Amino acid sequence: MKNLLIVKLSSLGDVIHTLPAAQALRQAYPEAHLAWAVDRAHAAVLHDQPWLNEVIEHDRRSLRTYSQFIRRLRRTNWDAAIDFQGLFRSSVTTWLSGAPRRVGYSPGREWSHWFYNDRAASATLEQHAVDRYYQLASHLGGWLDGMPLVRPYLTGDPPRPWHNGPRLFPLPVGDADRLAAAQWLAGYGCLSERQRLVVLHAHARRSANLWPASQFAQLARLLHSRGNVQVVVTGGPQAKSICDEVAARSGVDVWRADGQLSLMASVELIRRAAVMVTCDSGPMHLAASVGTPIVALFGATNPLRTGPYCTNAIAIDRCLPCGHCKGKTCPRKLDPPQCMVEIGVEEVFAAVQRQLSLHCKPLHDSPFSEHPQQNSLPFQEFHTNTPPFQGGAGGGSLSSPHFPSPEKSAAARVIERPFA
DSSP, X not given: OOEEEEEOXXXXXXXXXXXXXXXXXXXXXXXXXEEEEEEGGGGGGGTTOTTOOEEEEEOTTOHHHHHHHHHHHTTSOOSEEEESSOSHHHHHHHHHTTOSOEEEEESOGGGGGGGOXXXXXXXXXXXXXXXXXXXXXXXXXXXXXXXXXXXXXXXXXXXXXXXOHHHHSOOOOOHHHHHHHHHHHHHTTOOOSSSEEEEEEOOOSSGGGXXXXXXXXXXXXXXXXXXXXXXXXXXXXXXXXXXXXXXXXXXXXXXXXXXXXXXXXXXXHHHHOSEEEEESSHHHHHHHHHTOOEEEXXXXXXXXXXXXXXXXXXXXXXXXXXXXXXXXXXXXXXXSOHHHHTSOHHHHHXXXXXXXXXXXXXXXXXXXXXXOOOTTSOOOOOOOOOOBOOOOOOOOOOOOOOOOOOOOXXXXXXXXXXXX
């Protein structure tokens, strides 16, 4: 096949989860023109990927922009379009692309399989999304070393260093974004290597995934009491109200990164952190991609399916009878949801303490360093320009794949036992 179209339009976490499958297709078809159709809000993570020839962006603001998007798709004679999303909107996109071979899972959600003529048997939902997408790539002969991954938090094993994130999930952080993160840190007078950054991401698109702001604030106070930890809150502009509440209720010095950085500059800030504490959200997957140790909080969603795809995470999940409901809001009309309220602050603090002691990641590289150190993990160098960050929700040895450098076209129960 000469021209392959990947269709994975949203959301941020799902686009990141598709990166291993997309690279597997490149391994199988090293000479093909490989393009990716994606919503513009999430396109920054795909820019300047050396194994990807083209990113075709869709602006969802109007039907007129959708028609322009489809006309752009139809300018290429695709041999196949692969729908990793499996929804009505994405499946129609594969059909309208004009590709004679349209690949997706069957049966699919929202009757999406009606638009495919190459149907793969639906993968079980009792696995991670990364593995489901990878299996669809395998249907076309795709493969990638290091897949699938055994996640320690699902087997009761302690977290261990994670070196494969930048290879499985390459994120193109350019010099400008790296500098923006460094300047933001310098603006807070962050010059000491003795401190460590602990990032708190309290926002998610789905209210059912939210850990209460009051409990994030209590956690911030406990972390501040350590003396060598600096708390940072992150998020897009829409996270301002919850970050306001966390900062105000904590009563301590909390650095505010919400709405201050582009998506990829936020990735750089997360990379420099010692630990990230987050509910199930897009930035949780960004942290897994860059190797930052994670404490992830679950209730309505199942960490087996959507947990951080890495080996250095601790996931805390109360596993209530009503849990893993997958609701956008609590079906019991509880605000905040009981499954999240019952995750105790002391338990989360103990998990952060454990991550700090296990990984010993320095605070960050010097903000004035021309070429930042790579801390304890082997990060790659990337180059891109990115739009403002809009937020998001949502093992094994890996050999470096030898991808060509094509010319660009324009345009659980995890259940961590932190006290053990």
